[in-house]
Amino acid sequence: MTDRSDGRLPTDLEIIARDVGSLLLMEAGLMTLSVAVALGFGEYYAALGFLISGGLTALIGGLAVRRFADAPEPKTKHGMVIAAGGWLGVALFGALPLFLAAWVTPPAVMDTFVPAAAAAASWDPIAVGGTTTVSSLAYFRDPLHAVFESMSGWTGSGLTMAVHEPSLPRAIQWWRSFIQWVGGVGVIVLTVSILSRPGSGSYALYQSEAREKKIHPSVVSTVRTVWKLVVAYTLLAFAMLFAAIRLSESAYAESLSYGETAWQALNHAMTGLTTGGFSVTDNSIATYGSPLVETTLLPIMVLGAIAFPVHYVVLRDRRFRELVDDLQTRWLLLLFGAGVAVLSIQNVASVPATPGAFATGSFLPVSVPLLDGAGLDAVRDSTFQWISALSCTGFQSAPIGRWVAGAKVLVVGAMVLGGAAGSTVGGIKIVRGYTVARGIAWQFSRVFLPKNAVVTTRIGDRTLDRATMEREFGEAAIVTLLWLVALAVGSIVLVNVAGPEFGYADALFEVASAQGNVGLSSGITGPSMSPLAEGMFLFNMWIGRLEIIPVLVFLRAGIWGLNP
Amino acid sequence: MSWGVNWKASVGLLGVGIKYLAVTLLVPLIVALAYGEDIWVFLVSMALVAALGFAVERVDPDPDLGPREALLFVSLAWLAAAVIGTIPYLIAGYGTASTVGLQTGSFGALTESIVNALFESMSGFTTTGATVLGEISTDRHSHAVLMWRQLTQWLGGMGIIVLMIAILPEVAVNGAQLMESEAPGPELQKLTPKIAETARALWLIYFGFTIVYIAILYGLHLLGMADNMTLYNAVAHGFTTLPTGGFSPEDNSIAAFSAVVQWVVIPFMVIAGVNFALFWHVLRGEAEVMLKNAEFRAYAGALAVVTAILAVLLFRGAAPAIELGGTTQGVAGNSLRQAAFQIGSLLNSTGYATADFVEWDTDAQILLMFAMFIGGSAGSTGGGVKIVRWLIVGKAIRRELFTSAHPDVVQPIRLSGSVVDEDAIRGIMSFTILYIVLFAVSAVLLSLDAARIGIQLTMLESTSASLATIGNIGPGFGRLGPFGSYLFFPDTSKLLMVFLMWIGRLEIVPVLAVFISAVDGR
DSSP states (O other): OOOOOTTSOOHHHHHHHHHHHHHHHHHHHHHHHHHHHHHHTTOHHHHHHHHHHHHHHHHHHHHHHHHTTTSOOOOHHHHHHHHHHHHHHHHHHHHHHHHHHHHHSOHHHHHHHSOOOGGGGGSOOEEETTEEEOOGGGGGGSHHHHHHHHHHHHTTOOOOSOSSGGGSOHHHHHHHHHHHHHHHHHHHHIIIIIIOOTTSHHHHHTTTSSOOSSHHHHHHHHHHHHHHHHHHHHHHHHHHHHHHHHHOOSHHHHTOOHHHHHHHHHHHHHHHHTTOOOOSSTTGGGGTOOHHHHHHHHHHHHHHHSOHHHHHHHHHHTOTTHHHHSHHHHHHHHHHHHHHHHHHHHHHHTGGGSTTSSOSSOSSSSOOTTOOHHHHHHHHHHHHHHHHHHTTOOOOOSOGGGSOHHHHHHHHHHHHHOSOTTSSOOSSOHHHHHHHHHHHHHHHHTTTSOTTOOOOEEETTEEEOHHHHHHHHHHHHHHHHHHHHHHHHHHHHHHHHSOTTOOHHHHHHHHHHHHTTOOOOSSOOSTTSOHHHHHHHHHHHHHHHTTSHHHHHHHHHHHHOSOO | OOTTSOHHHHHHHHHHHHHHHHHHTHHHHHHHHHHTOOSHHHHHHHHHHHHHHHHHHTTOSSOOOOHHHHHHHHHHHHHHHHHHHHHHHHHHTTTSSOTTSOOOSSHHHHHHHHHHHHHHHHHHHTTOOOOOOSSOSTTTSOHHHHHHHHHHHHHHHSOHHHHHHHHOHHHHTTHHHHHHHHSSSSOOOOOSSSHHHHHHHHHHHHHHHHHHHHHHHHHHHHTTSOTTOOHHHHHHHHHHHTTTOOOOSSTTGGGGSOHHHHHHHHHHHHHHTSOHHHHHHHHTTOHHHHHHOHHHHHHHHHHHHHHHHHHHHHHTTOSOSSOTTSOOTTOHHHHHHHHHHHHHHHTTTOOOOSSOGGGSOHHHHHHHHHHHHHOOOTTSSOOSSOHHHHHHHHHHHHHHHHHHHSTTOOOOOEETTEEOOHHHHHHHHHHHHHHHHHHHHHHHHHHHHHHHTTOOOOHHHHHHHHHHHHTTOOOOSGGGSTTOOSTTSOHHHHHHHHHHHHHHHTTSHHHHHHHHHHHHTO
């Protein structure tokens, strides 16, 4: 801390506080907007919660921005710390509406949110202020649960503490979907303009797109490019889902009114496209029990897993070949196909060993050779869950906890790898996996060559010389290693604190899901989980979203400062 | 068919090695003589091996090795040693209930017995220490066969290639390249200008430690402090401690011996995990080279810290009360001994045990599994990832954090004061990731394969089986504990583990490079 100026905070800290503060101001704006949603649905207590939260957030954010208004522009070295600190700050303040709404809403009012469905009778009652309610809103009276939900939302994970989503106020349902949607845009901005530094694969892939040396203009121009795309896709997804739910023949879908259908379509369009995975239905997508809805969601999740610079090129230049030409998209589509096939085979083979995991009745009007009803259901569930896992969405259509360990581990593989860098997915990302694999192959091909031989390697349509290769491989290898180490440590901790009914495969699955920002669950996550595991998941989601290194830089800066 | 490699040269040179391997069978032969056991077993084995050696040598009587041929040779040498090592098991066990003896009852029994023998032999030469023997006692197997089992570990410990370079001039010609491929750890330290002298120096140090160790063990017996540490047992354990092997002719491993013996075994296991080149410096009066060596310091530190944590856990009651070798809860001496022994054994991949640690609490077991991941030092006889690799990975991560905030700064990585080559760093990264991926994929395959024949492995069992074989460690957890056995796995899983032990010992690169160059066909 050398550059102190007349007894004030160090300049680095001022820059960071100012920029995180301005992120909080934006969040306060989102909260204010949500007040309108709450009022629109006549949920006055929730509206009050949002109002207080917005005020508090604006106050803190505004103070930071005003106090440090004259701090210099951020430089490269600040970018990561701002990103890591920003995500943490926004997630912490984002918990306020959940927490406050849970405390200001009287238990009697909470009960009115509970749908009249027969299933609600079997829900666990939650003790609040001397009485009980079955509304899941009461869970957010615990600040840890509220922060968890907010972090899960802002990181696009989708693990939830709200056991029964339909019993939440509309405004809270909206807030959960909204933060995933905005968080999704944030991630694209993050990967395209802050994380993509020289030496990382995504930098090299999308260099031409909206990149400038200075951080602020780069962020602004990225947002400008991205938001139109996201809004357009969301509207499209909304229309598709609305039609799919209306056309579905399942009892649940047919019981929905037009308004309810529109509400669910909107929320699921927002969380599906940004590969977030929060839902407003009780059992995620399994609630619909509709092959049509599941099929409609597949392309939406796939869209979310393709890098946004690629979307941009495809739409602007009408160049659909880009989907095949772009290295990551090509591999993504390949992996979608191959994984669906492998997981289906595994699950079909394990049908006899897993009673209760798959429905026995066929969902198709025609019979298919080789597959009975359960086999067909296994293929259907495998398809949906693989795409949900690899795209890091986390919509669930099947009881994955009941699958065999082999199938769980396959899904873990998908969640660890994730989709394309530059989209809203989590995981290690395809470009890194590819760089690591190429680097290792390169290592072997050099075994027989003299030490000073000139070797180049190709990644996509770029030819890399040795120094570039070394840098990109180093970055990818280190992120991969750290990712795997965090996964191993997390799963070992979890298997010790989770209940005895969960095996190691379940623990591995759950940590991969949190750290990969996926949101699928083998059943461990819930309000009754150990607080230690819940706190650990907060950390897993945070580092997963920021691809680990920025968080470590943040922590390092917290201890030693930013200057060498 | 050329595959871009002159395989005849590699195979021809292999014949020379096989020929000399026949000589090592003299050791069990002598044991058989001493105990009045069947000596024809070893006479026939020697004749078979020698004949095979002469025959294979004929493929190319005057081998000329390039770099590819050298890699192929090293890979094949370990495979050939394992195959040849099965001969005494198969012959001696023929017609008995031995699980590694040749069974001709049915085709299934035949393949199973051969796979078992191959597993035991590969586990021996690669100093893994995983066993499929089932019941280990001199009632079931002859003293001589059990001694052969011990000897394979001693031969494999310092490296069969290093041994060949040391004594066979034909092999010494390409010595540097060969040793580089076999040596554990990322880099080979040449001690002397002539590679054959380096090889000889290493083997002499190894030999010297073994002799001293056997003398101490037998000395304890003579002093009356270790009843069952007979000359046979002293030699048998002498053969498997310094190579971080872990085989023991006692069913209860080192738990069969008194606490004094256990305390003697600990420092020698620790020695086995140190880079032997450092001892060479110490013998030349340069002890400071050892003390200033970053890897040695990290090794000593890791041992001390993990042992201390485990001792505290044991003292607080992490082990069941009726523990073999004395209760540990509340007994400081026993806790420290059990902790030091298990960590000294698992951290550097020996695999001896003085307690059935599968009965311990989960947190103690997880600590052991963590120790198994560390591995010994480069240039030691230990397996695993190796400490120096973790050191460099750690430094590379720290550098990445720094350079991502300051992209314009160039910062080399230093180890023990000297700059580490960027090529080497990338190699270490590749290795570590490949190791983890192979470990994870194999764990999944093992559990799927076991499920195929109706055995449900726990996750701890499948991961520890994979880790214990690729890291050449030996015992795992659950049914694979130190007093358990790998016998119940299906043949296909055993073959997979044979493969893992093989590439684990050669540290992946030679085996994969040979495969890749065969596929490339350049």
